[in-house]
Amino acid sequence: MSHAVLGCIADDFTGATDLANNLVRSGLRTVQINGVPQDNSKVDADALVIALKSRTIAPADAVAQSLQAYQWLKAQGVQQIYFKYCSTFDSTPQGNIGPVTDALLDAIHGPGQGFTIVCPAFPENHRTVFKGHLFVGDVLLSDSGMRHHPLTPMTDANLVRFMQAQTKRQIGLVQHSTVAQGPQAMRAAFAQLQAQGVGVAVVDAISNQDLMLMGQALQDMPLVTAGSGVAIGLPQNWPDRLQKGSSASQLPAASGHGAVISGSCSLATNAQVQHWVQSGRPALAIDPLALAAGQDLVAQALAWAKPLLAAGPVLVYATANAESVKAIQNTLGAQHAGELVERALSAVAQGLVQMGVGQLVVAGGETSGAVVQALGVERMVIGPQIDPGVPWTSVRTPAAPGRDVHVALKSGNFGGEDFFVKAFAMLETHP
Ligand code: ADP
Numbered sequence: 001m002s003h004a005v006l007g008c009i010a011d012d013f014t015g016a017t018d019l020a021n022n023l024v025r026s027g028l029r030t031v032q033i034n035g036v037p038q039d040n041s042k043v044d045a046d047a048l049v050i051a052l053k054s055r056t057i058a059p060a061d062a063v064a065q066s067l068q069a070y071q072w073l074k075a076q077g078v079q080q081i082y083f084k085y086c087s088t089f090d091s092t093p094q095g096n097i098g099p100v101t102d103a104l105l106d107a108i109h110g111p112g113q114g115f116t117i118v119c120p121a122f123p124e125n126h127r128t129v130f131k132g133h134l135f136v137g138d139v140l141l142s143d144s145g146m147r148h149h150p151l152t153p154m155t156d157a158n159l160v161r162f163m164q165a166q167t168k169r170q171i172g173l174v175q176h177s178t179v180a181q182g183p184q185a186m187r188a189a190f191a192q193l194q195a196q197g198v199g200v201a202v203v204d205a206i207s208n209q210d211l212m213l214m215g216q217a218l219q220d221m222p223l224v225t226a227g228s229g230v231a232i233g234l235p236q237n238w239p240d241r242l243q244k245g246s247s248a249s250q251l252p253a254a255s256g257h258g259a260v261i262s263g264s265c266s267l268a269t270n271a272q273v274q275h276w277v278q279s280g281r282p283a284l285a286i287d288p289l290a291l292a293a294g295q296d297l298v299a300q301a302l303a304w305a306k307p308l309l310a311a312g313p314v315l316v317y318a319t320a321n322a323e324s325v326k327a328i329q330n331t332l333g334a335q336h337a338g339e340l341v342e343r344a345l346s347a348v349a350q351g352l353v354q355m356g357v358g359q360l361v362v363a364g365g366e367t368s369g370a371v372v373q374a375l376g377v378e379r380m381v382i383g384p385q386i387d388p389g390v391p392w393t394s395v396r397t398p399a400a401p402g403r404d405v406h407v408a409l410k411s412g413n414f415g416g417e418d419f420f421v422k423a424f425a426m427l428e429t430h431p
Pocket of ligand 1: 149150151263264265266269288318319320324325328329337338339340341342363364365366367368410411412413
């Protein structure tokens with residue numbers, strides 16, 4: 001039994017598995033815990049990831065939940081706290097990345113004190129930060145599909161400016177030219193910025209090499225805030241904890257039927273849903289307007305799926321393109337539409353698992369949070385990676401007493417076009 005050295009707070013559930021995946025691949029034994037546990041008994045792991053669903057809730061609630069997670073992690077004896085947000089910096093000018101960062105710094109260092117970084121870079125998934133601007137592939141964040149996100153439309157790629165709008169502290173920048181010089185140069189830049197009154201520095205990173213160098217520079221920083229990418233550089237700071245050989249933990253054999261639940265409206269997920277539908281696999285769309293009109297689409301979806309499951313995986317989705325999402329939001333309001341869809345999709349997921357689904361892919365961060373909460377999943381064991389940022393995990397749920405269920409939580413923007421098909425194919429070859 002060894003207590004964790006790294007304690008992470010993730011603002012959504014797909015983000016948590018993405019982070020846990022990077023930590024496991026870098027050699028740390030990692031346990032993901034959904035929500036803040038009630039008891040303080042020590043967990044045997046090198047890294048702990050607390051998954052919250054705090055990305056789009058009211059800033060005060062996000063702060064309260066994050067502080068609760070921090071207190072629990074502190075009681076576990078961790079040496080460093082990692083606040084994990086999306087690699088597309090999903091937030092609004094009101095929060096929640098800024099307020100949570102401020103609150104954690106206040107709690108760790110005292111009001112207005114301390115210093116941390118901001119770095120959503122995840123180069124393996126084509127998210128890079130250069131001169132303080134976030135790129136998705138070859139375009140600025142604000143030119144990417146994220147500008148149409150249903151809950152957190154991202155229309156400013158300048159992280160210094162955007163973070164400043166959310167934060168009490170002064171925001172600074174450590175440019176790539178400094179990052180490339182290595183840990184010492186970065187530490188000097190942090191000290192210089194702090195002396196100038198900066199509390200939070202956006203740090204450029206365009207490659208895994210940058211992240212490895214940055215990891216060394218962050219060795220003694222009590223709080224790190226970042227996407228999941230920065231996590232690949234941290235485990236090297238605890239050489240005695242690194243696991244040898246295959247880093248992904250072995251999962252129990254997969255069993256049961258397969259299903260995909262998709263509530264993400266990202267460009268990537270739209271393409272994945274289209275790929276599934278065009279390949280002739282069974283798919284059922286959930287119409288938010290029909291939900292709002294009180295139709296029992298959950299019962300209809302379960303009745304539809306029941307006779308199909310034995311023949312192969314089914315897809316139930318609310319995924320829609322930007323234009324139809326806009327139209328629905330104009331009628332129902334963005335928040336209400338999101339909640340209606342999340343509630344319906346999580347009820348479908350629960351029903352499907354009760355009907356014998358044992359391999360469940362969920363697309364969408366908020367959607368994943370809703371599904372995992374509805375399934376009452378407390379812990380997730382991280383397994384092999386399907387695509388960068390998305391591992392299979394194994395969970396226990398009251399919806400499937402006595403059996404392990406494989407769950408993959410896919411952040412909306414992640415995964416290749418054939419992601420859903422690939423996920424199930426992988427379980428056939430890697431039980
Ligand atoms: P992503 O990972 O792509 O951000 P999320 O699940 O986090 O996906 O967010 C998508 C949000 O959009 C969810 O709240 C979901 O319920 C909502 N949503 C899904 N389909 C629709 C739709 N057709 N119209 C309006 N909102 C939708």
